[in-house]
Amino acid sequence: MDSLLTEAFLTSLLFGAVTAGVPLLLAGLGEQVSEKAGVLNIGIEGMMLFGAYAGFVAAYCSGSFALGFVAGGIGGALVAALVVLLCIRYGLNQIVIGIAVTLGMEGLTALLHYFQFSRTYPRLDLAPAWALPLLSDIPVLGRALFTHNPIVYLAVLLVIALGWLFRATYIGLNLEAAGNKPAALDAAGVSVVKTRAFAVLATGFLSGIGGAYMANIGAGLFVPFMTGGAGFIGIVLAMLARGRPVWVLLGAALFGISLAMTTALQVAGINIPTDVVQMLPFAMVMLVLVIFARHSVLPPALGLPYVRGER
Amino acid sequence: MTAEAQQVARRGAPGSAGARDAMASVLRVAVPILLALAVGGIILLVLGKDPLAYYGYVARRGLLTWGGLQETLTRMSPLLLIAAGLIVAFRAGIWNLGGDGQFLLAAVITAALAPALVGTLPKVAILVACMIVSAAVAALWAVIPAVLKARYGINEIITSLMMSFLGISFANVLVKLFFWDPSTTVPQTRTLPVEERLPRLFDTTIHSGVLIALAVVILVHLMMTRTAFGLKLQVVGANPAAAVHAGLNVPWLTIATFTLSAALIGLGGSVEILGVFGTVRADWNPAFGLLVVPLVFLARFNGYAAIAFTLFFSALMIGGDSAARRIGVPQHFVLVLVALLLIFLAVVEYLDHQRRKRIGA
Numbered sequence: 001m002d003s004l005l006t007e008a009f010l011t012s013l014l015f016g017a018v019t020a021g022v023p024l025l026l027a028g029l030g031e032q033v034s035e036k037a038g039v040l041n042i043g044i045e046g047m048m049l050f051g052a053y054a055g056f057v058a059a060y061c062s063g064s065f066a067l068g069f070v071a072g073g074i075g076g077a078l079v080a081a082l083v084v085l086l087c088i089r090y091g092l093n094q095i096v097i098g099i100a101v102t103l104g105m106e107g108l109t110a111l112l113h114y115f116q117f118s119r120t121y122p123r124l125d126l127a128p129a130w131a132l133p134l135l136s137d138i139p140v141l142g143r144a145l146f147t148h149n150p151i152v153y154l155a156v157l158l159v160i161a162l163g164w165l166f167r168a169t170y171i172g173l174n175l176e177a178a179g180n181k182p183a184a185l186d187a188a189g190v191s192v193v194k195t196r197a198f199a200v201l202a203t204g205f206l207s208g209i210g211g212a213y214m215a216n217i218g219a220g221l222f223v224p225f226m227t228g229g230a231g232f233i234g235i236v237l238a239m240l241a242r243g244r245p246v247w248v249l250l251g252a253a254l255f256g257i258s259l260a261m262t263t264a265l266q267v268a269g270i271n272i273p274t275d276v277v278q279m280l281p282f283a284m285v286m287l288v289l290v291i292f293a294r295h296s297v298l299p300p301a302l303g304l305p306y307v308r309g310e311r
Numbered sequence: 312m313t314a315e316a317q318q319v320a321r322r323g324a325p326g327s328a329g330a331r332d333a334m335a336s337v338l339r340v341a342v343p344i345l346l347a348l349a350v351g352g353i354i355l356l357v358l359g360k361d362p363l364a365y366y367g368y369v370a371r372r373g374l375l376t377w378g379g380l381q382e383t384l385t386r387m388s389p390l391l392l393i394a395a396g397l398i399v400a401f402r403a404g405i406w407n408l409g410g411d412g413q414f415l416l417a418a419v420i421t422a423a424l425a426p427a428l429v430g431t432l433p434k435v436a437i438l439v440a441c442m443i444v445s446a447a448v449a450a451l452w453a454v455i456p457a458v459l460k461a462r463y464g465i466n467e468i469i470t471s472l473m474m475s476f477l478g479i480s481f482a483n484v485l486v487k488l489f490f491w492d493p494s495t496t497v498p499q500t501r502t503l504p505v506e507e508r509l510p511r512l513f514d515t516t517i518h519s520g521v522l523i524a525l526a527v528v529i530l531v532h533l534m535m536t537r538t539a540f541g542l543k544l545q546v547v548g549a550n551p552a553a554a555v556h557a558g559l560n561v562p563w564l565t566i567a568t569f570t571l572s573a574a575l576i577g578l579g580g581s582v583e584i585l586g587v588f589g590t591v592r593a594d595w596n597p598a599f600g601l602l603v604v605p606l607v608f609l610a611r612f613n614g615y616a617a618i619a620f621t622l623f624f625s626a627l628m629i630g631g632d633s634a635a636r637r638i639g640v641p642q643h644f645v646l647v648l649v650a651l652l653l654i655f656l657a658v659v660e661y662l663d664h665q666r667r668k669r670i671g672a
Contacts, residue, residue, distance in 0.1 A: 040466075040468075042468065086654065086657065086658070090658075090661055091661070092657040092658065092660075092661050093657055095406060095468065096608065096653055096656070096657050097653070097654065097657060099408075099601060099604055099605075099653060100605075100649075100650040100651075100653035100654045100657075101650070102601075103601060103602075103646050103647075103649050103650040103653070104646065104647055104649075104650025104651065104654075105650075106643070106646050107643040107644060107645070107646025107647035107648075107649075107650060108354075108643075108646075108647055108650075110641060110643035110646070111354075111358065111640075111641060111643050111644055111647065114641045114643070115358050115359075224643065229472075229476050232469070232472050232473070232476075235469055236469050236473065239466070239469060273483065273484055273487045273488065275480040275481075275483040275484045275487065276480075276484055278476075278480045279477055279480040279481060279484070282473050282474075282476045282477040282480070283477060285473050286455060286470070286473055286474065286477065289459060289465060289470060289473075290455065290459070
């Protein structure tokens with residue numbers, strides 16, 4: 001057991017936790033914006049996956065990681081635009097379209113990857129990392145938490161920014177009204193459709209970046225189906241966070257640690273099937289749900305299309 | 312003309328209205344399928360493949376050759392049982408999307424149990440016991456989402472998906488840690504000898520599980536449309552608040568439906584092992600769960616229609632499998648088709664709804 005507590009083990013565990021947690025954080029924050037506005041965005045898995053693919057191809061062709069993230073965000077937003085058109089503009093069933101988007105993007109990205117790279121999986125170079133001055137000199141924590149790609153710090157800043165947006169701006173109020181009482185928002189002269197469209201596009205953009213991070217930084221390559229349920233975890237994080245971005249951050253950290261456990265344990269030379277560790281985060285969510293079930297609150301209008309004048 | 316007058320006018324000409332309704336329901340199904348195939352064809356064109364050659368090959372291989380047809384009919388059995396499970400749940404307004412976990416766990420339980428029982432019981436008893444135990448395990452796996460939904464109103468989509476991921480990993484853990492046949496190098500359970508599996512039909516390679524699946528779908532359809540229990544479930548699905556006011560025990564019905572749905576899906580996993588594979592290898596996951604969802608929607612939760620669509624989809628899968636090798640279009644293309652089908656289905660449904668609203672029906 002001594003090997004579990006070495007510096008190398010802790011560093012690799014925490015570093016891995018950040019790498020695994022950031023896509024979940026971005027997806028969870030994105031989903032939170034949608035859910036606040038009353039849209040149950042089941043297609044987030046598909047948005048992440050397309051973001052991962054678009055981000056990888058952009059980074060692979062240009063050699064620029066920054067461009068990769070931009071492409072990932074735009075890719076995710078493009079998929080979100082489809083959801084906006086079908087579910088927000090025309091009010092089609094959000095669950096049916098969400099499943100369609102997820103399945104479709106799974107198939108489409110796998111097809112595109114196959115026709116582009118055949119059966120090879122080209123790798124990107126190692127991504128640049130920013131060592132934060134002073135903080136990165138702390139033993140263990142410095143290497144693990146403060147030597148990452150800039151997007152990681154941006155994601156954490158986003159938690160604060162969203163908290164402020166939800167609490168102190170009209171945009172935040174409009175989003176909340178769109179989820180709680182869309183008719184009131186409509187009566188106040190703000191378009192429910194536009195508010196929700198904005199929310200879903202933001203979700204797509206954020207989860208697309210999350211997917212690109214997974215491919216370009218986490219794995220360094222694109223593999224079909226690589227998101228493996230991360231989008232669904234994002235949905236759960238958003239559900240449990242009750243509209244508070246900080247809780248998404250905590251949840252993503254928890255999940256990140258249990259996902260990083262797999263690799264960290266292998267580094268420490270302990271051999272258990274990876275499946276056991278992969279069960280941890282899901283078991284944890286179910287446990288949390290069973291214990292705190294009463295406390296996961298969703299907006300009343302979640303998943304319902306808004307039709308003016310209908311009740 | 313007012314809506315009422317229109318209705319009177321239509322009642323005045325029952326023959327033509329009936330014909331128009333029948334026509335409309337054919338269109339509601341045919342249009343999404345054709346649109347999905349057309350857009351899928353455009354995608355194939357963009358990727359530099361000939362769509363007609365692809366679809367032609369899929370149809371020939373999936374339906375028009377004897378070997379392919381047998382494979383297609385065999386593939387129908389797990390899909391039909393999953394469809395039966397989804398029909399029960401969806402009609403009651405419950406989104407059981409945890410099918411993959413329920414299916415796999417049941418499959419692993421069957422694969423562990425059946426070879427161990429060989430010799431201790433008569434063959435039929437073993438087959439039946441495996442199906443019952445596996446279905447029960449699958450049902451058990453749905454209890455947590457069911458209770459969370461019934462008691463606290465927690466969205467069952469999320470919880471059943473979570474339980475599905477858990478179930479898939481847990482099935483692998485079971486194979487790798489507990490049921491690993493020591494005589495194999497790759498982790499897999501002991502294999503049920505071919506003569507102990509579900510009997511084949513006549514001289515074909517089709518196993519009798521297909522008949523079980525057909526019978527179950529029809530029974531489920533009759534249960535949902537002809538019995539008091541089915542009617543209660545439909546009321547819960549159509550309007551939970553009204554169901555409460557009608558004095559129905561909604562939480563109990565929710566739990567009953569959820570577990571029954573999971574049990575039927577689990578039966579699908581069990582039958583697939585007893586009929587086709589005889590063993591479960593680690594990391595095996597056909598992921599049929601989400602794929603059956605659009606079929607059930609296309610069928611509008613009708614069991615008979617579900618049988619027809621399952622046949623169509625099985626042929627697509629079997630044909631698509633060989634097309635992947637022969638024409639070089641990966642199997643993933645089928646996922647794209649399913650997605651397109653779902654989207655166009657929803658669009659056509661929407662247009663139909665708008666049309667009805669316009670004519671005031």
